[in-house]
Amino acid sequence: MVLQALVDHKGRFTNINVGWPGKVHDARVFKNSGLFRRLQEGVYFPDRKITVGDVEMPIVILGDPAYPLMPWLMKPYTGALDTEKELFNYRLSKCRIVVECAFGRLKGRWRSLLTRSDLSQTNIPIVIAACCVLHNLCESKGETFMAGWEVEANRLAADNAQPDTRAIRRSQRDALRIWKALKASFQTDQGNQ
DSSP: OEEEEEEOTTSOEEEEEEEEOTTSOHHHHHHTSHHHHHHHHTOSSTTOEEEETTEEEEOOEEOOTTSOOBTTEEOOOOSSOOHHHHHHHHHHHHHHHHHHHHHHHHHHHOGGGGSOOOSOTTTHHHHHHHHHHHHHHHHHHTOOOOHHHHHHHHHHHHHTOOOOHHHHHHHHHHHHHHHHHHHHHHTSGGGGO
16 A cells, blocks of 8 residues: 655654555556645645745655656656756755655554555555554654664565566666657558568
């Protein structure tokens, strides 16, 4: 089951969306979320603008390459990168580390999130949401987090690995190249054989 979350600078979950099957792409989950609608309408961060250089912009959130580039959602550059784009990606990645750590700590505290659950599909999102709330309480109160918990969580995660979305995207790019080559071939006499 997919947990999509917005994380603040202190590693707390400020918005969660849980309940979609694990095979659903992150971008689809996001585009169907209330968070997406509120950000698109400009009501999630109302009346908050910042100026960078000579550009006035809304508060932005950060996403990985799976998400759409929007005026309020920044994601890394992909493909061939020049030095400026590499620096942008590096700085964006440094900011996103807070998100990765928040998820690591969530999974480290509640390792049951990493294993198959026998709960009903109705109850699983409730349990995941409860773990997010408890995570926020632990983070707000400065509860101890033992490094061994994350090590164990990473071991469990490796045992129950999800499909590698980067590999899927590479396969899709390869498929598009093949598709284009076949399409071009069909336009010539070679395709009539």
